[in-house]
Structure formats: structure tokens, C-alpha cells
Amino acid sequence: MNNNPLLQPFTTKFDSVPFENIKQEDYKPAILASIESAKQEINEIANRSNAPDFNNTIVALEQTGKQLNRATEAFFNLTSAETNDYLEKVQEEISPVLAEYGNDITLNENLFAKVKAVYDNTDKDLLSKEDARLLDKTYKSFTRNGALLNEADKEQLRAIDKELAGLKVKFSQNVLQETNAYFLHLTDEQELAGIPDSIKGQAAAEAKKRELEGWVFTLQYPSFVPFMTYASNRERRKEMYMANGTKAYQNNEFNNEDIIKKIVMLRDERARLLGFDTHAAFMLEERMAGKPDAVFSFLNDLLQKAKPFAGKDIEAVKPMAGKDGITEMMPYDHSYYAEKLREEKYDYSEEELKPYFSLEAVLEAAFDAARKLYGLTFAQRKDIQKYHEEVTVYEVLENGQHKALLYTDWHPRDGKRAGAWMTSYKGQYMEKGENSRPHISIVCNFSRPTEDTPSLLTFNEVTTLFHEFGHALHGIMADTKYESLSGTNVYWDFVELPSQFMENYCYQKDFLATFAKHYKTGELIPEEKLDKIVASANFMEGYQTMRQLSFGLLDMAYHSGKMKQEDSVEAFEKSIIKETQLYPTIAGIAQSPSFSHIFPGGYSAGYYSYKWSEVLDADAFAYFKETGIFNEATAAKFKTLLSKGGTEDPMDLYIAFRGRKPEPDALLERAGLK
Ligand SMILES: [Zn+2]
Numbered sequence: 001m002n003n004n005p006l007l008q009p010f011t012t013k014f015d016s017v018p019f020e021n022i023k024q025e026d027y028k029p030a031i032l033a034s035i036e037s038a039k040q041e042i043n044e045i046a047n048r049s050n051a052p053d054f055n056n057t058i059v060a061l062e063q064t065g066k067q068l069n070r071a072t073e074a075f076f077n078l079t080s081a082e083t084n085d086y087l088e089k090v091q092e093e094i095s096p097v098l099a100e101y102g103n104d105i106t107l108n109e110n111l112f113a114k115v116k117a118v119y120d121n122t123d124k125d126l127l128s129k130e131d132a133r134l135l136d137k138t139y140k141s142f143t144r145n146g147a148l149l150n151e152a153d154k155e156q157l158r159a160i161d162k163e164l165a166g167l168k169v170k171f172s173q174n175v176l177q178e179t180n181a182y183f184l185h186l187t188d189e190q191e192l193a194g195i196p197d198s199i200k201g202q203a204a205a206e207a208k209k210r211e212l213e214g215w216v217f218t219l220q221y222p223s224f225v226p227f228m229t230y231a232s233n234r235e236r237r238k239e240m241y242m243a244n245g246t247k248a249y250q251n252n253e254f255n256n257e258d259i260i261k262k263i264v265m266l267r268d269e270r271a272r273l274l275g276f277d278t279h280a281a282f283m284l285e286e287r288m289a290g291k292p293d294a295v296f297s298f299l300n301d302l303l304q305k306a307k308p309f310a311g312k313d314i315e316a317v318k319p320m321a322g323k324d325g326i327t328e329m330m331p332y333d334h335s336y337y338a339e340k341l342r343e344e345k346y347d348y349s350e351e352e353l354k355p356y357f358s359l360e361a362v363l364e365a366a367f368d369a370a371r372k373l374y375g376l377t378f379a380q381r382k383d384i385q386k387y388h389e390e391v392t393v394y395e396v397l398e399n400g401q402h403k404a405l406l407y408t409d410w411h412p413r414d415g416k417r418a419g420a421w422m423t424s425y426k427g428q429y430m431e432k433g434e435n436s437r438p439h440i441s442i443v444c445n446f447s448r449p450t451e452d453t454p455s456l457l458t459f460n461e462v463t464t465l466f467h468e469f470g471h472a473l474h475g476i477m478a479d480t481k482y483e484s485l486s487g488t489n490v491y492w493d494f495v496e497l498p499s500q501f502m503e504n505y506c507y508q509k510d511f512l513a514t515f516a517k518h519y520k521t522g523e524l525i526p527e528e529k530l531d532k533i534v535a536s537a538n539f540m541e542g543y544q545t546m547r548q549l550s551f552g553l554l555d556m557a558y559h560s561g562k563m564k565q566e567d568s569v570e571a572f573e574k575s576i577i578k579e580t581q582l583y584p585t586i587a588g589i590a591q592s593p594s595f596s597h598i599f600p601g602g603y604s605a606g607y608y609s610y611k612w613s614e615v616l617d618a619d620a621f622a623y624f625k626e627t628g629i630f631n632e633a634t635a636a637k638f639k640t641l642l643s644k645g646g647t648e649d650p651m652d653l654y655i656a657f658r659g660r661k662p663e664p665d666a667l668l669e670r671a672g673l674k
Contacts, residue, residue, distance in 0.1 A: 006030035006071045012385060014395075014405055016439060017074045017425050019385045027075045028090045034068035035101050041065070042105060045114065052114035054122055054131065058138050061115070062482050069483075072098070073425050080423070081443045082388050083415045106145040115139055116147075130647040134482050137646075140286070144274065153273055160270045167263050168600035174254040175594045178247040179219045181254075184227075184240055187214035194232035194336075219244050228335045234326075241332035245589030249570075256593035257569045263599055264558050265565070280559040280605040288493045288612070288650040292560050295608050299552050302545065302611060302664060303579060309542030309673045314582050317341055331583045338540050346536040348529060350458040356516045356525040357462050359410060359446060359455035365515035366469045369505055372630040374477065374639050375399055378406065388413075396476050404428075404476040407441040410455065411448045420444040420464045422471035422499075428478035428486045438487060440475040442468045454519055459533055463503045470502030471495075479643040486645045493609035494650040498642055500617035507534050508629055538672040543582065545673065548611055550580035554591070555598045555607040569593065615667045616654070622666035623658055 005021040007030050012018045041064040045057060079091050105111065119139040124132045146157040185207070186192060192200055192215060202223065203215035210216060217227045217240065224244060231237050248256040267279035276282040280292040289295050314329075320337040321329050329337070370376040377397045384393040390411060396404040407425070409416075425439040444464065449455045457465065471488060474495075478487035488495055505511050509530055516525040557563065557576040570590040597603040620638065627634045641657045654662060668674045 004030050004033075006074070007033060007067070010070075013381075013383055014402070014437070014439070015426070016384050016393075016405060017070070017387075019074075019387045021385075022074070024084075024086055024090075027071065027078075027087070028094060030071045031068065031075065031094050032097065034065070034071050035097060038065035038068045039101070039104065042108070042111065046108055046111035048114075052117045054118055054127070054135065057114045057118050058131075058135050059482075061111075061138060062134060062484060070426065073423075077423050077425065077441060077443075078387060080421070081409055081416050081441075082413070083417075106142055106147065109147075112142045112147045115142060130481055130485065133485060133647050133649075137484070144282075144286075146274065149273065157270065157273055160266050160273075164263065164266050164270075167259050167266070171248075171256055171259050171263070172596060172600045174248045174256050174259070175596055177254050178250070178594070182219055182243045182247075183210075184217040184236065184243070185212060185214065186217070186236070189214075191233050191236055192231070195226065195230045199226045199230065219247065225335075228332065229339045231336065234324075234333070237332045237336060238330070242586070242589060244594075245586070245591070247594040249590050249593040256599075260558075260569055260592055260599060261563075261565060264563055267559065267604065268561055278560045280556055283559070283605040286491060287606070287609075288491050288654075289608070290651075292556065292605070295552075295556055295605075296560075298612065298615075298664075299549055299556065299608055302615075303549050303553075305664065305668055306542055306545040306549070306673050307579075310546040310582055311542070313338075313540050313543040320344075329583060331586065334543070334583065338543070342536065342539055346532045346539065348532045348536075350460075353459055353525070353529060353533070354456040355518050355520065356529075357457040357459065358519040359449075359457055359465075361515045361517065361519070362457055362462050362465055363408075365511070366466055366502075368514070369502070369511070369630075370469075370473060373635040374473070376403065376476070381405075402437060404437050405439040406472060406476065407439070409441065409443045410446050412445040416443070416445065418445060420468050422468045422475065422488075424475055424487070427483040427489075428475070428480065429483040430481045435479070438475050438478055440472045442472050444468065456519065459506075463506045466502040466506050467499045470499035473502070474498040474642050474645075477639060477642040478645050480645050480647050482647075485647045488645070490646040491650050492606060493612045494616070496609075496613035497616045497620065500613055501620050501638075504617065504621040504624075505629070507537060509534070511629065538670075541671040542673055545611075545671065546580045546582060550577040551591075551595070551597075552608040552611060553577060553580065554595070555603065556605060558592075558598065559605040615664045616662050618667035618670045619662045619664075620654075620658065622669075 004026045005018050006026055010016065010018055042061070045060050045064070048056065050056065075087075075090075075094075079087050115138055119135060122135065124135070127135065146154050149157060183206075186203075192203075195203075200215060203217055206216040206218065206223065207214050217223050219240075224240060227240055228237060231240075248254055264279075271277070271279045271282040274282060276285070278292065280295070284291055284295065289298065317334065317337045318329060320340045321333055326333060367376075367378045370378075375398055377400075378394040379397060381393050381395045384395075384405065386393055386407065388409065390413070391407055391409045394406040394408070395402065396406050405425075412418075421443055423441050423443070425441060426436075428438040429436050442465075444461075446455055446457055446461050446465075475487040480486045483489075488498075512530060513524060516530070517523065518525075554573060554576050557572075562576075563572050569592050570588075573590050573592050574585055592599075598605075598607055603609075621629075624631060624634050624638075637657045641653045644653055651661065665674070
């Protein structure tokens, strides 16, 4: 253990993770030992005899566990990007220990007494904004977990949390069970009319796996969505749609209706114990939106504005259905006929665009944007240790000065989870007057180069790269005192602003023209292809907006005490989403029993944040469009917003950047809803 590299100060360049010296057997003992030393540091703070003040309590607490952070950041990045059975097993073993360590802190009464004394006795006006924010955040990390309650109420809170945890697991199990229980088995190839060969191939493989003849479609999205989009057999579409809409809502033991009622009731009860009217009010205390009313008016305002356009979307699709003799379209017809319309209006294939988007060129373009906006340059470093040979490490420089490290890891491998994400190996913070710079990482699953072609990206992957790069810039630009308020440590409904903001550049023709060149011939992407990309981005936007709003409103309704115990889930749901419905509703189906985002998932009273972030990024980018998409003065203001992380209220940061609160007009305009 003494020579465990995770338990020594790193002696590597820039204090980077010494991956080559760390054996996978080192992680578990290092994390367990670091938890013990972090506990000791915390107990020292809790048991000190001198009077608690901001520095000896709040700042001291912030600075505990640095070694643990470094070890867990390295470890959890590996379990996402380069895992194996051994690391998975270690993860299972240490996750509960880490959870318990977190509970030990928030339940430590001596420690809370000190934190409370500082909170009660400090004149917050005398603190800097950042210090005040740290104090507030620290205090609430205890009170939001019940630290102010008497013993009986604490006991009740723990009982509620335990019951909720069990209900969430049961909810997910029921959805999984019902998703897997259903499959559509087809043996007559005519019934697959319209479905592309690649999808048919997957369905044939699924059938084979089940030792069946023909083709099998399931309620898993990669099977369900293409079926609804391409299958021309209306009866079969209806069958699939009904199966999906009755998931965990059938007359059997896997029905989630009672579980929903219990979850909703317990969440409100928990919120009331902690002094809030509703669960939504509790959740929104730590969000940019702030209050349930703000979210309701945000959603309803968008609803009023988008609804006429959603109506137009439906009108545009109807003639396609009319050609097949359908006079009344049903929900299970929409995807199919919308796709027919899309093909007619904008058809281009991903394949024909890919040669214009080599990974190398797209990455250079992202770097170029960061140079123009913030004066950043990226120099590849071969002397920094990495966890896999495919990883590239860059030193990020600002006017020639070291700013950050950026690790990139682009291609799929066994042991890497699906998707794309930004993460860090080290946060940014001030230490003894020195600015300790961050180590950021982007991990994706883009197709690999082959022997004769470089890695070529679909347009969707191009926007993904810019999205993750936007998160990375949030981390790279960080310039705060405290790590827990640094970079992407911001409120949930604010964290997607920097990432979605960068995606906007992918739709700027002038900018695209600087890099969208054929990898072989160097020929610029033809104008008409560009136009199709830009125009098709808004296809069915009105319809999609209504769909998102229906989920957002339903989530808020459940979590603001609007449901009565005697209401049926189906009737309640239908009454809430009525205004957003564009097709006739069907009796006997409901979304709520499989609405995993908000019941077991972390999105309760948070689903609105998808649209909220879009409003922010469109409004922010509109400012750039007004002044020039690389305008220096505008970029300097946005840089300030990025650099401040979570050290100020996000609304204040936004107003400082934009000169006013965010407005939805830019989003409506961008989405063609004006
Ligand atoms: Zn994101």
C-alpha cells in the first residue's frame, strides 16, 4: 500500500494522473484508504475546540478529500471509458462505501452544528459572492438532507427515503419486465413492407436469437422507433403503439399505477417535512428556474407560441396519409407519414455527407472556434501518461500560458459505454495563492478510420463533438477559488448552456465553409447539401415541441400537489396534457407508468430543463449573431460566464452576459416557430 501511486502526490508533468504506474489492483485500496483519511480530516474539523468561522469550517471542509477526489475521478472515468470485469467488481464494492461516506458527513451532528454556527453568525454581505455561495451550498447540503429536523422527523425522513428507494427500483423493474415481455413476431415478409433492409436484418437476428422463424420487433427503442417510422402496415403499427402505451399499465402485477401514487405522495411528504410546499418547490430551490410558478409559466408560454406551428406540422403530414386513404390520422400514424414527408422535402443520406466531415477536420474546426472566441490554442503533448493508446492529450494554452489539459478518446472499444460525454480528471481551484488548472476529458463513440478512409462523422456526430467540446470549454475556462463551484458544477438547468451553445456553430454556413471539405478531393460541401442540413434541422419542430412540453407539464403536475389520491393515473395524465395533444387520444393507454425519467430517474420536476436549456443557448447565440459569431467583446462576456462556474446565481451570470433575462424568441425563431 505504501507504494500505491494513488496515495502519493503525483510527480508527473502538470500533476496529471500517472496512468502507466497505476495497476488496476491499486484503485480499491487507494479509494478505501483515502476515504479513511478524508473522514479523519472531517472529524478534526467537527471536533475542533476553537470557535467555528468561515475559514476553519467551510473552507476547511471544502478542502477535505482531495486525494479521494483524484482517485475516484480516475477510477470512474475508467469504468466508463475502459472497463473490464475486474473494475466492474471493484465499482460494485466501493459504491456503497462511498455512499455511506457521503451520509456520514451529512449526518455528522457536531459538524453540522459548526456549519450552522457559521451560517447563522456570518454577515453574508461581507463575504465575496463566491464565499457566500460556498457557505450557502455547504449549509444546504445538510439541511436539504434533514439536519434541522428533530429526531422523530429525521426518523420519518429516513423511512421515506428508504421506501422511495424501494418503489423506484420496483418501478424500473416493472418497466423492464413489461418491455421485455412483449414482442411482435412476423413471419410474412409482406408485413414488413417499408422497413429498410438493415432494420429487417436486425429483426431477423432478434428472431434467430429467440429460435423463431421470420422477424421479431421489440419495445426497445432501436427496434420500436424504426418500426413506427417505416412500417407501412397500419394495423401492425397500431399493435406496437398500443403495446408501448400499455407498458406497466396492464391488469397484472407489473402495473405501476399505485407505485406512481405512492412516489408522488412520499415526495411531497418529504418536501413538507423540510419546509417546502411541494416536491417541485424543493427541487427548484437549487435550479436556475427557482420556483414552480416560473416553470409553469415558461412551459405554458411556449405552449401558446408553438401550438399554431404544431398544427401546421400536422396539416403538412395529413396529405401524405390522405394518399393512403386515411382521413383521420391517429398517433401511431404520425412518425410514418412524417418520415414520408421528410424524404420528399429534404432527403439526403448521412452517407453522402460523411466524406465532408472527417474527424480531424471537425476537431480542428472546434479548436479554431475556441481560438477565435477565447484565444485558446491546443498543442498535442506526447509526454502525458494516458489510460489507452488511442487517447490523445492536448495542452490548452491561452495566449501561450498553460490553461488546462484536454484528453480526447474518440472511438468505440469493448469496455467503453455507449454515447458521448465530457468529464474531468482534476477540477480547477486556487491553492495557496496558485491557480491549479483542470484536466478535462471528452469521450465519444465515433466510427473508426479504416485502411483507406479516415474517421468520417455523420452530421449528428459533428454536433455531438461540438456539444461535448462546449462542456469541455466550461471546464477549461474555469477560474474560481473552490473546486466544488468550479467549471460544470452548476445548477442542472444551466449546465447544458455551454454545450448546446457550441452546437449552434454547426449550422453557420460561413463557418461550415471553413472546414466541411471532402477528405479526398478537398472540394467544399455543395451549397444545396448545406441548405438541406440547416432546413431539415427544424423539421416537425412544432410537433416535437408539443411532445416535450407535454412531458414537462406532466412532470410538474405530478410534483406540485395537483394529483389527488382518488385520481386515476390515466385520467390525470390526459387532463394535464390535453392542451398539447395533436391527435385523438386512445383510451386505455398512458405514458406515466413508464415515464422512467421522472419516477425512478433523476428528472423529477426537472424535465422542463431540456426546453429551458434550448431557450438559453438560442438566446445566447442570438447575441453572437447580432454582433458577429466570433465577436471579441461578446465572446469576452461569455467567457466570464463560463469562467465563473457555479460561484454566482446562474440568472445573475446570464444577465451580466446578455444584459437581460433569457427570452424564448430566439429559440422560436431558430426552430421556425415564429
Ligand atoms: Zn450535454
